[in-house]
Amino acid sequence: MNQKRVLLLIGSPRTAGNSESLGDGLGDNLKNLGWTVEKIRIPGPLRSPAEMDSLTSKMLDSGLFILSSPLYADGVPAMVLRAFEEIKRAKEALPPERDLKGVRMTAIFNCGFPESHHNDVALKICRLFAADVGFHWVGGLGLGMGEVLGRRPLAEAGRVARPVGRALALAAEALDQGKDIPPEAVELMAKPLIPRFLYVLMGNRGWKKQAEKNDLTAEDLYRRPFLEE
Amino acid sequence: MKALILSDGGDASAAADLLLEVLQKRGWECETLRLDAMSLRYCSGCFGCWLRTPGHCAQRDELAAVLKAEVRSDLLACVSPIRWGSYSVEMKKFIERSIPLLLPFFETFRGEVHHEMRYPRRPIFLAVGISSGVGEDESVFRELVARNLLNFRSPSAATVVLDGNRPAEHQDLILKGLKEAGVEGLL
Numbered sequence: 001m002n003q004k005r006v007l008l009l010i011g012s013p014r015t016a017g018n019s020e021s022l023g024d025g026l027g028d029n030l031k032n033l034g035w036t037v038e039k040i041r042i043p044g045p046l047r048s049p050a051e052m053d054s055l056t057s058k059m060l061d062s063g064l065f066i067l068s069s070p071l072y073a074d075g076v077p078a079m080v081l082r083a084f085e086e087i088k089r090a091k092e093a094l095p096p097e098r099d100l101k102g103v104r105m106t107a108i109f110n111c112g113f114p115e116s117h118h119n120d121v122a123l124k125i126c127r128l129f130a131a132d133v134g135f136h137w138v139g140g141l142g143l144g145m146g147e148v149l150g151r152r153p154l155a156e157a158g159r160v161a162r163p164v165g166r167a168l169a170l171a172a173e174a175l176d177q178g179k180d181i182p183p184e185a186v187e188l189m190a191k192p193l194i195p196r197f198l199y200v201l202m203g204n205r206g207w208k209k210q211a212e213k214n215d216l217t218a219e220d221l222y223r224r225p226f227l228e229e
Numbered sequence: 230m231k232a233l234i235l236s237d238g239g240d241a242s243a244a245a246d247l248l249l250e251v252l253q254k255r256g257w258e259c260e261t262l263r264l265d266a267m268s269l270r271y272c273s274g275c276f277g278c279w280l281r282t283p284g285h286c287a288q289r290d291e292l293a294a295v296l297k298a299e300v301r302s303d304l305l306a307c308v309s310p311i312r313w314g315s316y317s318v319e320m321k322k323f324i325e326r327s328i329p330l331l332l333p334f335f336e337t338f339r340g341e342v343h344h345e346m347r348y349p350r351r352p353i354f355l356a357v358g359i360s361s362g363v364g365e366d367e368s369v370f371r372e373l374v375a376r377n378l379l380n381f382r383s384p385s386a387a388t389v390v391l392d393g394n395r396p397a398e399h400q401d402l403i404l405k406g407l408k409e410a411g412v413e414g415l416l
Contacts, residue, residue, distance in 0.1 A: 012274060013271065026350050046271070069303050072272060072274075072321075073321070073324045073325045073377065074330070075315050075373050075376075076315055076321075077271075077272070078271055078318050078319075078322040078324065081312065081315060081318045081321055082318045083316075085310070085312070085318065086313075110301050113341070113343070114263070114342050115341055118341075121372050121373050123312060124365070124369045125315045125373070126313075127371060128313040128314050128366065129313040132277065136239065138380075152400065166309040189282055196342070198283060199342075200335045200342060203335050204334050204335055207333040210280050211280050214280055214281050216280070216281075216283065221279065221333065221334075222332065223284045224284060225283075225284040225345060226284065226300040226301070226348070227300065
């Protein structure tokens with residue numbers, strides 16, 4: 001096991017989305033501290049057993065497993081749960097003397113709701129998974145208003161993303177020193193990026209604008225197909 | 230009164246059979262579906278169900294028939310094994326792909342921002358989790374269901390956790406859950 005090696009799992013089916021920006025943000029901070037980071041996007045391992053085997057073996061050989069994921073229906077996405085099942089199976093196939101306490105695990109969840117606490121249950125699920133597999137859970141981070149990041153690298157997200165960048169830097173520093181994710185990082189990540197009323201206003205306008213691009217009117221968005229058919 | 234009962238094989242489907250028996254005895258019309266026998270795809274996070282084909286998932290598989298049955302039901306029961314406090318993979322796929330039942334627009338509900346409902350009425354919700362009796366699995370599962378209810382807003386609901394090692398208790402606990410959810414014929 002390489003203590004300064006990270007396996008970064010992006011738990012989103014989208015490429016270059018906010019989960020990837022956040023995961024890369026933490027990964028880049030760790031790289032600057034001398035760590036090696038390998039990134040895997042979740043759809044890959046679900047496509048083929050060989051890619052899943054590669055994910056599980058790399059994970060069991062890493063010193064740190066980072067999951068960066070969107071919140072799906074208040075919890076861990078089904079795709080990620082599937083990977084968790086495979087990791088558990090791979091762990092069970094190891095010799096009984098193989099202790100995975102040296103593998104640490106953290107997670108970053110982001111959601112489209114303004115309040116960051118929507119992510120709390122997903123982080124608890126990750127903690128229970130880590131305990132079951134034998135990883136050492138070091139805490140996690142939850143971000144609300146994820147859409148504000150605009151699906152671009154954090155460095156391009158401007159001033160609004162500064163607390164996020166600072167939270168990730170603090171988290172990386174702690175992880176490098178063998179410590180848990182510090183409360184300061186958790187608080188910074190949970191901080192609203194913009195006022196809640198503004199986020200709701202922009203969000204509701206944004207949905208209508210996106211619908212127009214798809215040749216739909218605002219009224220079309222309210223269709224009830226299962227009552228109409 | 231119509232009930233849609235979804236389960237995910239094994240102990241979950243055995244518990245779903247008990248639920249079916251209880252409801253049928255009280256005159257409910259029930260449809261049962263085993264998600265482990267279906268091939269539901271994963272949610273791709275595309276928002277097509279909100280912005281391209283409103284109310285319909287852009288991926289065309291068996292999901293549409295399940296959602297249509299849900300919209301026309303008075304009770305939705307999801308019976309799933311509990312893994313790390315979560316639903317099973319197949320049940321979670323279904324829950325995630327239920328977002329066509331919501332609108333993209335935000336509103337405040339119980340002090341938090343959530344999405345508006347697409348349909349005027351929602352079925353009563355019964356979540357049944359099969360636990361292996363491990364640590365915090367049950368309490369986290371209950372929290373997860375409570376969070377889901379804030380987003381999918383059933384008029385009433387209950388969460389039942391069954392110990393997979395004590396099947397003799399299952400029927401009584403299911404009955405208790407149905408009563409707690411306010412299911413007609415059981416009050």
